[in-house]
Amino acid sequence: MSYYTAANRAWILLLLATGLTWWLGESGMAESASVPAAFLMLGLALVKGVLVIYDFMELRHAPRMWKLLIVGWLAFVLSMIALAYWTGLR
Amino acid sequence: MSTASPASPASGPVNAPQPAFPTEDSGASRRRLPGDLAVWFFILAELLAFAVFFLSYAFARARDVALFNASQLTLDLNAGAINTLLLVTxxxxxxxxIQAVKRDDKAGGVRWLAAAMLGGFGFLVVKVFEYAAKFDAxxxxxxxxxxxxxxxxxxxHFMHVILGxxxxxxxxxxxxxGAYGRDAYHVLESGGAYWHMVDLLWIILFPLVYVMR
Incomplete structure (x- = not known):
């Protein structure tokens, strides 16, 4: 897939994922099913972040070190947020 | 099809004739870091600063979930979602x-950049209304x-949108x-990478502060 279509696909997916995150809040799912909703949102943020990094920042075909650094940052931050959320449950 | 697209390694040698002019990635490696290396170090520093901020929030919340959840209810979920759509778009x-400039389509480049700026201004306007409502309360x-x-x-983050x-x-x-074209788009890519970083940060900030309960 060319960079051109990859970026367009990323944009559509980003809109859909944002809509889903909004819906989780708006429908009350974020409240009534808070734990699965929270982890789903973090998963969506991971997907959205990777789309931005790969198809907007164009790091999909960048040197491995840079790809690893930026995607690693995203994965680290989201995992730590998940950990903090989990400790808040107890 | 775009004729000279050095950044599309997906296309094979059959349908991707070598450009007649030298490009920066026509050398040994097909892997290429867009824009300037210095910008990526700057982006990394910014990401680390925001990581400290995000994690401070997350762990502070874990110590007082009831307070954070009650206060979060006063935030405008719609404003946060609209701002996500604006930044992503x-x-x-x-x-x-950048794609237009790589085709030497100067008018297209100007149009898309103007549209991008409009999206950024829209983000600021929504945010100012949001702040005004909070300060009024x-x-x-x-x-x-x-x-x-x-x-x-x-x-x-707002300050980063302004800088962007x-x-x-x-x-x-x-x-x-006319400073940029198919042979000169490095600066555009560097600026673009910064703008995408601002987008990436909001993608985490929105669920974290506005939605997760």
Whole structure:
């Protein structure tokens, strides 16, 4: 897939994922099913972040070190947020 | 099809004739870091600063979930979602601008960059209304820990949107003057990478502060 279509696909997916995150809040799912909703949102943020990094920042075909650094940052931050959320449950 | 697209390694040698002019990635490696290396170090520093902020919020929340959840209810979920759509779309416009410039389509580059700036300004307008509503309700940095984080975290990001718009403005002016083209798009890519970073940060900030309960 060319960079051109990859970026367009990323944009559509980003809109859909944002809509889903909004819906989780708006429908009350974020409240009534808070734990699965929270982890789903973090998963969506991971997907959205990777789309931005790969198809907007164009790091999909960048040197491995840079790809690893930026995607690693995203994965680290989201995992730590998940950990903090989990400790808040107890 | 775009004829000279050095950044599309997906296309095979059959349908991707070598450009007649040398490009920066026609050398040994097909892997290429877009833009300037220095910008990526700068982006890394910014990401680390925001990581500290995000994690401080997350762990502060874990110590007082009830307070954070109650205060979060006063936030405008719709405003946060609209701002996500604005930033994501604005980022995509920047990608389109770079693609246009790589085809030597100067007018297209100018148009897409102007559209991207409009998205950024839209974000600021929504945010100003959001802040105004909070300040009218008497909410300040010292109201409670949640609002301290909400105001400082979103304002720190707000400043980055302003800087991003200044950068896009410079890129727009340069594109208008014809400074960029299929042989010269490094600066555009560097500025674009910064704008995508601003987008990436909001993608985490929105669920974290506005939605997760």
């Amino acid at each position: 604005s980022s995509w416009f920047v990608v389109r601008a 008497g909410i300040t940095l010292s109201t409670n820990t949640f609002y301290m984080f909400y105001i400082s975290l979103t304002f720190f 718009l200044v950068i896009l403005g410079v890129l727009l002016a340069n594109t208008w003057r």
